Amino acid sequence: MSYPQTMSRKHFPLLTLSMLFLMSACAQPPDQPGAANQTITMKGSDTMVQLGQRWAEDYMKGHPGTTIQVTAGGSGTGIAALINGTTQICQASRPMKPEEKASLRQQRNADAAEIPVALDALAIYLNDRNPIEHLTIEQLGRIFRGEIANWKEAGGPDAPIVLYGRENSSGTYVYFKEHVLANADFAEKYQALPGTGAVINAVKKDAGGIGYGGIGYATAVKTLPVAKDASAPAVAPSMENVYNNTYPLSRNLFWYTAGAPTGAIEELVDWVLGPEGQKAVSEVGFYPLKAPKPSQ
Amino acid sequence: MNANIRWRRRLDTAAEKIIFGFAFVAIAIIFLIFVYVAREALPIATGSVEGITLVSPFTAPFSWQPVSGAPKYNVVPLIVGTLKITLIALLIATPLALAAALYTAEFAPGSSREWIKPAIEMLAGIPSVVMGFFVLIVLASWIQSTLGLDFRLNALTAGIGLALAVLPIIYTVSEDALTAVPPHYREASLALGASKSQTALRVVLPAAMPGVGAAIVLGFGRAIGETMIVLMVSGNAAILSLDPGLPARTLSATVAAELGEVVFGSGHYRVLFFIGTLLFIITSLLNWAGDRFKRSLRIRLFGSA
Amino acid sequence: MRKAFDRTFVALTLTATIVILAMLAVIVGNIVIHGKDRLSWEFVSASPVKGMTAGGIFPAILGTVLVVLLMSLAAVPFGVIVAIYFAEYARAESRLYKLTRIAVNNLAGVPSIVFGLFGLGFFIQTIGRGIDRGLYGGQLVYGQPSILWAAMTMAVLTLPVVIITVEETLRAVPREYREASLALGATRLQTIVRVILPQSWSGVMTGAILAISRGAGEVAPVLFTGAAYFLPRLPTHANDQFMQLGYHIYVLATQSPDVDATKPLLYSTVLVLLILTFLLNITAILIRNRMRQWATR
8 A cells, every 4th residue: 555655735725715705705885875886786577687788788888987787587576676675776567566665665765766668568479380360358368368278269270379478476477467367367388488588489489389578579479469359450569559559568667766766876767768778778679768858 | 741732732622612613503504404494484384374374285276376366376286297207307317327327337348437437427517507408499399399299398308308417316326336236246146157137137236226226216306306407498387287298387496486576474485485395305305215225235235334 | 048138138238328428429519519609718708798699708607606616615614624523523323423414415415496595595584684784784785695695505505515525535544544643642633634634635626626516507596696687797795796607598598589699609608617517527527536546546
């Protein structure tokens, strides 16, 4: 048997370690008002996360002193974070519920400021090969509740309907459930995917697939015209139809802050509502607000 | 007495105390995990949140609709989904891994043995999110069109993805068990005129059987808790059905998908921690069983644990 | 007849081995082929731009590295000390030892998502909020998802890996070493620090690298404890959030509006993560093999 003869006297690089510890030990204190470097946190809707990221990217180019952090998780997550105080701006694809506003008042001692920042047509996605040309809200409800399971019952080919949509943490899920399913539960076979991108991708690859989500995600799938009821005409989710409010699933996308925005956040809000911010809205694929605020 | 020695003694005692202290903290945290996860689920046991009890998640209606006018927190479809995917994964992975372990331990020429094992173990080094990505982007459509399934994302596809993840565990543990069988078992069998395969099948494999048991049980434990693969490719529909062609929702994917949104302290939050507790208990039992198997293998082969 | 059976059986097991190796080759090959073209210095050193459809992944790489570094700062010393306690101090027949032994083994098999639950509930909600109440008058500093808590969660997850690997090597140090050292008048601590630990260096390294490679690829524990979708600034403080390679892959694969457009980017990101974890794993395997050779010599 032979053993290594020398005993290493080398110890852990203590200096490096302690330096790292020091770095890790100091927390960044909450932002002081008036500080030169501002950090703004933005959290919430998955539907709006692309949009938020684009806003952040563009805004920071012109405002090098400001940093904007964007996190997703769903509108519910964002609203909870606003209530808990873990985010300054909450992005939401659905309006806050009265009880959520109440708990915000209770926890933060401030009223929710609701700022519509963009318009969205909650689109119904179909595979390109699907010959269906339009559906009514009522038909959609029956499809997603599982009462219609084959496309031939909705005037299409004899093929099973495959349902895709968002997880229940999503504001879009809640909106769809309220406005299309009349608050009934989704079908058992409804597949909840972790993001709108996953829904699009699934519908694109599945001839019998149907899904829903923000208009900004609708690439390489068919967006279906929807009729309010059997007697109404089917309306495509176009910008025009959202503006004149004929598309039945038109909705606002919101920002919420605890109390009216001030300081750097107010500047950001103004920018987002102004021409540059609204131009980013169109570029991401959503619809800008009807009357953009003139730039200051 | 020399001051230096006294100082050293003191240092020694102090260091010993520090070691004990650290060890205690680490061990406390380990116990804390179970205590903490279970504690968050505890109000369910007392029935004090939204009428949820320890029994209600298991009784009809078998429906998982946590965001609803009347939320339904029934974990039975999730358990069925989890077991369905896990079983598919094990049915695919076990024969393959076991056969490969037999080949590596019994038949492979020495030179190839040295790289086969590390190569297969490389499979274990692929992060599960990468595996999920690969199955989602590459395999899912191919499996659907090859088998003519109605759903692109389904239990079978998730099971195949999961099989890739548990394969290396089953392989490594059973290969270790086979290699641990002392050479004289083989020598005796070969001397009696048995062929190499007969020796492998009738002597070595039976002797290593508890190790194979451990391998399967540990693979089972890993598969039950695996999150990212199933989250990405199982379709996440809580269906109470045994059909492998349908989408399925698992316990772990449910926690991953829903925890971000829940209000702290709500019924939904408690139920998700209850699922966490379930996962903890199930995997602990499997782990314990795996340990028993390993121990009985050592006793069988070497006479002591 | 017997020969035919023999040959078939060996062929079958060989086939199974080839199938597994082929699957590995297909996965790795597919990722390398689709991912290599975009891989460039710019890709690993730039930030993502244009809604993640262009640019690089530097923040995600840095976040991954930082989180595993912080993780090992906690997991390695703790793990080594617990392993020393197990191997050098604990009596094998004591109840406490048996119980903790079981607990450590058990922890190694607990699903990573359970650690995510624990991290959110314990580190963020309990410890973090507690610090905020005590030191910052309730202002939000530590009571939110951050790189610190993500790293701590990871540390708990990888602790058993370190403990088990290090304990194994400590036990492999021959008893004569301890006896000789003690007989020469060294104290127990001196024996551990000067004799046993230097002999077990490779085990500590293996444990650390295995923990890091596990930590680098895990996504489930950081889902709720600190990973962010997009951060323009790199994390500099313990309470910053961070981007992470694995989480980035998950996000790109499920959130990107145009999966086909981001596919090349996605593939390259996957390739980077794969290279990272493979390198770590190979290093660990090499060290372990050298260690085994040395142990059996």
